[in-house]
Amino acid sequence: MGAALALAARGRGQTAPNPAVGCVIVHDGRVVGRGWTQPGGRPHAEAMALEAAGPAARGATAYVTLEPCAHESPRGPACADLLAASGIARAVIACRDPDPRTDGRGIARLEAAGIATATGIAAREAERAMAGFLMRARHGRPHVTLKLGLSIDGCIALASGESRWITGPAARAHAHLERARAELILVGRGTLEADAPKLDVRLPGLAHRSPARAVLGHGAAPFGWIAVDRPEAIADTPALDVLVEGGAGAAAAFLAADLVDRLLVYRAPIVIGGGRPGIADIGLVHLEGAHGRWRLHDQRMLGIDRLEVYERVRE
Ligand SMILES: NC(=O)c1ccc[n+]([C@@H]2O[C@H](COP(=O)([O-])OP(=O)(O)OC[C@H]3O[C@@H](n4cnc5c(N)ncnc54)[C@H](OP(=O)(O)O)[C@@H]3O)[C@@H](O)[C@H]2O)c1
Incomplete structure (x- = not known):
């Protein structure tokens, strides 16, 4: 098997x-x-x-x-x-x-x-x-993975917005492999405007497996991209697996909607201090509500960075 x-x-x-x-x-x-x-x-x-x-x-x-x-x-x-x-x-x-x-x-x-x-x-x-x-068959929506590239102190960018690069080549190659496994990759409009990411798969032999691209926001999407005006709208796409690649606003929107099933945290051994947090406000009122929701499924080193994979506890 x-x-x-x-x-x-x-x-x-x-x-x-x-x-x-x-x-x-x-x-x-x-x-x-x-x-x-x-x-x-x-x-x-x-x-x-x-x-x-x-x-x-x-x-x-x-x-x-x-x-x-x-x-x-x-x-x-x-x-x-x-x-x-x-x-x-x-x-x-x-x-x-x-x-x-x-x-x-x-x-x-x-x-x-x-x-x-x-x-x-x-x-x-x-x-x-x-x-x-299975998520599509049981709940009528795709399975969602949220990917975050963070510093030790949980930042995705300097206060200035500079964010390239936080993690090293091995972590980025792994993230590209994750892209190849999804049908749809999504970023928030802030990331689209700040970074103009290509969101393609840049691994030898897998370039043809780049997924469709979507932007979360309230305006039009670039040519060839899908516009998603709220996290729940991913259910209307044909995707089975969606990869959300930030930024902080998009990450928070999917978490607040309880639409993240898996978290990929690539943590680089750098301290930013006073930078932009990886996840914006998710509406948490009491700490108690944060506990028991995530289970560490896997962890490994990717070069000098560390990958932690968490799964949403739903039973
Ligand atoms: N290190 C990393 O892994 C990583 C990854 C990605 C990005 N980044 C960095 O993150 C920064 C961008 O983050 P950000 O928080 O400013 O932007 P963002 O999360 O990429 O996009 C924010 C936008 O998403 C839309 N949005 C958020 N919640 C929504 C909801 N519930 N419904 C509909 N639309 C919603 C809004 O678009 P509208 O304004 O159109 O309504 C909002 O302005 C950049 O500096 C980028 O370099 C880092």
């Missing part, structure tokens, strides 16, 4: 409205087919892996990061039917598909064809990898 999740990651940011799924088919301990959702959402991972496996799929085990779809579409057959027809003996599934056209039906169809199934293997990892798709 780890290998299937790694394959799924190849499709991140490219498959909307479909989830980025991975599939590995194993026969007698050998990988005979690998697949991942292709750009635009089709073919699905299972179809690609079965195509590669051919007759070797008979009696094999398929590992798939999401319940195989049970609905046919004009763009392709249902993966549950493809798997059933292939003669696989067993399907190992990370998590169920909340899409009402599939939810439980994909698994039922496999079992009706005599295929043994196991569900819930690496479910948390799979849910995290498909957070955008």
